[in-house]
Amino acid sequence: MQHEQIAPSDLSAPSDLSAPATGQTAHQAAAQPEPVTLPLTRAAGCPFDPPAELAELREQQPLRPMRYPDGHVGWLATGHAVTRAIAADPRFSSRYELLRLPLPGGPPGPLPPAQIGDLTGIDAPEHTRYRRLLAGKFTVRRMRLLTERVEQITADHLDAMERQGPVVDLVQAFAHPVPALMICELLGVPQSDRAGFQEHAAVLSSPDAGLEAQMAALTALTECVGELVPAKRAHPTDDLLSDLTTSELTDEELAGIGGFLLAAGLDTTANMLGLGTFALLSHPEQAAALRADPGLADQAVEELLRYLSIAHTGVRAALEDVELDGQLIKAGDTVTVSVSAANRDPLKFPDPDTLDLQRKATGHLAFGHGAHQCLGQQLARVEMRVAFPALFRRFPTLRLAVPPEDVPLRDAMNIHGVYQLPVTWDKE
Amino acid sequence: MHLSIDRDRCIGAGMCALTAPEVFDQDAEDGLVVLRTAAPPPGLHAGARLAAGLCPAAALTVTEQDGAGSSPPGEQ
Ligand code: SF4
Numbered sequence: 001m002q003h004e005q006i007a008p009s010d011l012s013a014p015s016d017l018s019a020p021a022t023g024q025t026a027h028q029a030a031a032q033p034e035p036v037t038l039p040l041t042r043a044a045g046c047p048f049d050p051p052a053e054l055a056e057l058r059e060q061q062p063l064r065p066m067r068y069p070d071g072h073v074g075w076l077a078t079g080h081a082v083t084r085a086i087a088a089d090p091r092f093s094s095r096y097e098l099l100r101l102p103l104p105g106g107p108p109g110p111l112p113p114a115q116i117g118d119l120t121g122i123d124a125p126e127h128t129r130y131r132r133l134l135a136g137k138f139t140v141r142r143m144r145l146l147t148e149r150v151e152q153i154t155a156d157h158l159d160a161m162e163r164q165g166p167v168v169d170l171v172q173a174f175a176h177p178v179p180a181l182m183i184c185e186l187l188g189v190p191q192s193d194r195a196g197f198q199e200h201a202a203v204l205s206s207p208d209a210g211l212e213a214q215m216a217a218l219t220a221l222t223e224c225v226g227e228l229v230p231a232k233r234a235h236p237t238d239d240l241l242s243d244l245t246t247s248e249l250t251d252e253e254l255a256g257i258g259g260f261l262l263a264a265g266l267d268t269t270a271n272m273l274g275l276g277t278f279a280l281l282s283h284p285e286q287a288a289a290l291r292a293d294p295g296l297a298d299q300a301v302e303e304l305l306r307y308l309s310i311a312h313t314g315v316r317a318a319l320e321d322v323e324l325d326g327q328l329i330k331a332g333d334t335v336t337v338s339v340s341a342a343n344r345d346p347l348k349f350p351d352p353d354t355l356d357l358q359r360k361a362t363g364h365l366a367f368g369h370g371a372h373q374c375l376g377q378q379l380a381r382v383e384m385r386v387a388f389p390a391l392f393r394r395f396p397t398l399r400l401a402v403p404p405e406d407v408p409l410r411d412a413m414n415i416h417g418v419y420q421l422p423v424t425w426d427k428e
Numbered sequence: 429m430h431l432s433i434d435r436d437r438c439i440g441a442g443m444c445a446l447t448a449p450e451v452f453d454q455d456a457e458d459g460l461v462v463l464r465t466a467a468p469p470p471g472l473h474a475g476a477r478l479a480a481g482l483c484p485a486a487a488l489t490v491t492e493q494d495g496a497g498s499s500p501p502g503e504q
Pocket of ligand 1: 437441460485
């Protein structure tokens with residue numbers, strides 16, 4: 001999932017026919033503004049806010065020309081309505097080989113095509129086929145059945161944290177291992193293999209690993225899953241991989257899909273838990289509200305998803321000329337959607353830069369929109385709905401053990417988060 | 429209010445079952461939307477409309493009683 005840096009996914013990037021503003025005439029703007037480059041730098045001291053320039057761009061023109069690092073001139077969407085419209089519109093493709101990378105560090109020209117099983121970088125009908133085989137495994141109902149197991153894993157890790165600290169690194173002790181264990185159990189990765197899997201996964205989320213190392217890690221992850229497949233076929237156990245061996249999928253497809261799901265499951269919710277805890281610790285009144293009212297958990301999770309938008313950027317390519325928002329997008333143009341800017345659009349969310357757990361954040365695009373909307377979103381919800389309240393109830397005095405500016409941010413990554421979060425609390 | 433679903437468009441994301449569980453469910457096998465009722469009582473109308481607006485695949489259609497209905501409605 002090296003490409004997650006651009007199109008974070010099925011597990012995340014963004015779409016819709018019903019969105020407004022599509023009916024205006026093209027070229028209504030007299031003079032087309034100069035292409036901008038994608039703003040990437042978050043303001044110092046604002047680890048949760050998207051780069052400030054994005055808000056200005058959204059205010060001026062929610063869909064505007066953008067110059068890509070390889071020189072391509074395509075588009076940048078920053079408004080909620082237009083982002084949603086693009087993500088839902090099948091005239092925009094997700095195929096990697098049609099896309100230019102909006103972030104520096106990519107190849108000149110389009111990307112290599114998606115590896116087998118990587119749902120993020122393909123279109124219908126291939127995408128639909130995979131999605132249909134997988135959707136039934138990630139339903140609301142099935143994921144809710146995992147609640148008890150998530151509670152148990154969460155409690156185990158909180159116990160361990162209590163024994164170990166204070167001070168502990170919340171990422172190492174909690175944010176990373178809880179979702180990792182869940183996805184491994186769900187897929188059916190045996191205990192003995194988990195360390196190896198996590199090593200490869202660590203490369204995927206490392207700041208220093210280049211695109212090549214990340215591709216190699218994804219391949220390695222896929223090979224590890226590939227080695228499990230024959231055993232699952234011979235002796236099916238009660239897990240997703242065994243389940244899928246009875247489908248029409250080939251061994252190669254199974255390995256690819258397994259690697260894709262693992263990579264996605266290891267590096268998404270973990271970042272929400274880490275960055276989300278940082279955000280709550282930085283807004284103590286919000287943390288207090290969550291602690292006081294466990295019933296707030298469901299909507300708190302949606303608001304944290306909106307506010308943090310960790311999969312901040314998505315990419316599509318126009319398959320034909322598309323008129324949108326008074327602009328003419330030409331066939332072949334790459335369109336970058338800023339999910340983080342869309343989720344801070346004041347036209348959709350009043351007072352968007354305030355973290356307010358009481359708000360109804362439904363309609364956020366943190367899991368994307370359209371056919372690629374996150375496959376694992378219901379699992380992520382269950383994990384977060386359990387983990388955040390449990391953490392804050394177990395450690396009522398939880399606080400940062402370092403000044404906030406010393407928390408290392410995953411600034412350069414396609415998925416935002418923190419590398420470490422040293423926390424402390426009062427021992428009883 | 430009358431509801432209809434398009435299982436060809438549905439991608440099984442479950443936004444509907446999450447938002448209005450009294451109205452929508454997901455098939456246990458393929459994860460696609462299942463209508464629990466095509467004519468929900470008034471108390472469930474708001475939830476059904478919201479779910480239709482949230483559906484990422486525009487697979488849910490709401491027709492209001494007077495026939496002036498739309499598909500899919502804008503979010504909330
Ligand atoms: S929200 Fe839409 S795509 Fe998702 S399960 Fe319901 S009908 Fe299908």
